[in-house]
Amino acid sequence: MTSPPDVSAGRPVRPSPLGDTFHLYDTTLRDGAQRQGISYSVADKLAAAGLLDQLGVGFIEGGWPGAMPKDTEFFARAAEGELELRSAALVAFGATRKAGVAVADDPQVRALLDSRAPVVTLVAKSDLRHVERALRTTPEENLAMVADTVAHLVAHGRRVFLDCEHFFDGYAFDADYGVRVLDAAVRAGADVGVLCDTNGGMLPFQIETVVREVLARTGFRIGIHCQDDTGCAVANTLAAVHAGATHAQCTANGYGERAGNADLFAVTGSLVTKLDLPVLPEGALVEMMRISHALAELANIAPDDHQAYVGSSVFAHKAGLHASAIKVGPELYNHLDPGLVGNDMHILVTEMAGRASIELKAAELGIDLATHPGVVTAVVQTVKERESQGWSYEAADASFAVLVQRELAAAAAGDGVPVPSPFEIESYRVIVDGEQPVAVAADDGVVLRTDTRAEATVRVRTAGRRVIATAEGNGPVNALDSALRQALSSQFPVLDDVGLVDYKVRILGGNAGTEAVTRVLVTSQRGAAQWTTVGVHPNVIEASWLALVDSLRYAIGAS
Template sequence: MTNAISIFDTTLRDGTQGEGISLSADDKLKIAQKLDALGVHYIEGGNPGSNGKDIEFFQRVKSLNLRAKITAFGSTRRKNAQAERDASLLRIVESGVPAATLVGKTWDFHVHTALQTTLEENLAMIYDSIAFLKSRGIEAIFDAEHFFDGFKHNPDYALAALRKAQEAGADWLVLCDTNGGTLPGEIYDIVTRVCGELKTPIGIHTHNDCELAVANSLAAVQAGARQVQGTINGYGERCGNANLCSIIPTLQLKMNYSCISAEQLQQLTSTARYVSEIANVAMPVGQPYVGNAAFAHKGGIHVSAILKDSKTYEHIKPELVGNKQRILVSELAGQSNIISKAQELGLDITANNDKTKEIIDRIKDLEHQGYQFEGADASLELLLREAFAEVPVIFELESLKLLVEKSKDHMMSEAIVKITVGGESVYTVAEGNGPVNALDHALRKALVQFYPKINDIHLTDYKVRVIDEKDATAAKVRVLIQSTDFQNTWSTVGVSSNVIEASWEALVDSFRYALIGMEPVEVSTPVREQLGLVNH
């Protein structure tokens, strides 16, 4: 029995059925390139006839020359019709894909209720559709919809549907837990029987309605399945699909199966975060393997132990999946946390250093005021660098003004920012759809001529938390900002009873962190005149 597992990614099709997820054709093409670099074997792009975006995707993806097999999705022919004249099947052929997934009914209840046809006609629909694709030289993957529910209700018919697809020449028989209600033990037993009765390779497609999609996929592999279908970050309808970001490393690092290369596995975290960014869906910080907190340590005992050996509190090396260890520092932090965090930054300190005790007291005082550094690594790093090393002053605020104007059907914000950069005063004005957005634009405008890298940085999340609810609109607030340059992601924090001041503080930290160690470029004379630069 081979230990190679075929990874079938359906983020671009099944993943987009998740609530709040909508991808343009450009989005799909970008994600497809990222998935291809990760090393997945199949990329399901969608239904080539269902909408304009999918049609455009299949037209344009050919020019990318991806190594993965681009796969179209469709269903078996309509009842009482001919496969050769079925519009959906013809569109798959016209799309020019090397492989296609056809979904068909295997639960007799669905045949009678959803299709409203006979069991015999459904079997003919499966056979004719698969045979049609094979006659056109297309790899045929049969997705046995509701297979596990169907098997538990009428195993003979569910298996008969698989046999029909096999007789027609299907290359894969994929068993679907469409409603997501099957348990791992049931999955294992049923897949074991299927593998014992059919010769065609078996795949697994699970949904997460009982939060068992990953466990069910692993159980199916242990029972003999050799293709796993899923999505990046588990995106999908209702509660989502099986999360490939958990399945791939578990199969590869813990179960001795081969999915992708070790080098490709190191791209898993960046791929998960990239897809999250394109889909505009915030990743859960505690997502296994790839989440920002997956290898984060806060308790002093834990941190003290991992300083001696990371295996004490980490089940794998985070670098294997492209993630990294993080030491959280808060009012609960002991000296071990501070020492470890400082060492991570290359700062030479010891437990007996007076500055260590001083910075712990400083952090505890700030957290008492409402700061929260465990969710703002970048602000914490700036704090530590300022305590233990020289931190260059990249820019200083001279003044800022905000104007908010409301008309009948439009509200506009304008920020006027004056900062000092390298001894020179820069005055900029920018508009935004809100005051913080206007501040962001104005600060970028002032800095970009000195630090062109600013163009690669953008905000991915902005959160405001009220600290003292009893104070109502006068309450102190905490602002958390997450930023990225697509290579790294960092978070900063600001606290004030004025939400604009708190936002400005977090925004400034974000840019300061991104520009650490960078030297400003020489600004040309025309640009200097345009910016109105004045030497101090």
């Protein structure tokens, strides 16, 4: 006897921007969480679901209630009002009933209903080999497991999707059994049959061929779920959509086990800008980069600078030839306007830079060089010369700005006239004291700790007077930074709020060991603003000093 619909099924499913003609489905919180190194707390999952809802995806798969205590808690807290979704429907993921168990008696199926999620995605074996060897049941019992579970959930007011696990591999082995699984699910009331490339071994032309064949054989609504083991998950997903799939499952930033899943942002960007499918609410596409990076922070993974559409470097141009064309028309070397996806174009200043690169980069930093051709020439020459010595301005915009301003000042002063500067360095000295190791009690026994302190003294000239300042720090760079700012702060109070937030050292090739040339990148901050400067020298302290001096020059000039 069929049970009556469950009136506690939760909020109604909201239509996607295309009505119900296309589903953009996210599984970051379940499949994406299987990536090595990711461990979401319930609070993380609630925050991530909110971000995905801001993007405007149609469905958010929250996890596997009943199988994972954390996921059970997530759905409970969501149902109790801790997650208010504006456009997405929350989805619970789970398996069909077990072989030989009545669907009403299966605790896993009951947990799916108890989650109160309005949509349930069931996973089922669609490869005959998995049915017989992994499930250890008969093909007919597997079909009954699918049909019984779908019908039971639909009778309780749930909308049901079916993930056909290992579909493509199974289709290559037996082209009929997977279709029978789809048929069992749809006849029982499932809305979508999702074809899963579970092992991630398919290529786009294979995906497209199978999707077309299945659509022709069944007429059912077909979805796609791709892993990235061949590096083709995004291409495979788009190939399936091109073939007629109207439901695409993805994860934020391609998170997932092994090589990952189809990247939600790459798929979405292409669906909207290349296939003209408005799968997001109006105005939401511009939020892609922000949300991608926010989700990366929740996963505790650094954003991928080279990620399609949303990486900070994907609209960066290094070659002078590119910059020359971009100066005429940015669309000549950008496949779309970066602003459409919340990104921006960047001109990188390197040894490859030409005049156009320098002009565009300066303009990006708010410096107009259009009427200063001599300054452009001088900057191009200086950059090329310094790059050959190991300097790099790609990640050091502030040092580039200081260089340009120095050349502008030199041009304004005229030949042979000293370049005006807010301060001049006379000398600096650093002393590092290492004390004898001291035994300190710890939980796992006694450890030796050595307290090392550094003291720096700097001598500078500013506003016509000589200033000497001394400061201590937890290392030579910290001491130098403190001493230099102390010497200049009375003349430039803005420096009181400047602090060192990052410090990177790289040994450059060509020499070995301690005689090698070192490149130092220093990142400083004032309020919400951050900037990076560079210094290069065989002595790491001198390289650090050069970067620190540029940092304070930039801070003074930007104030």
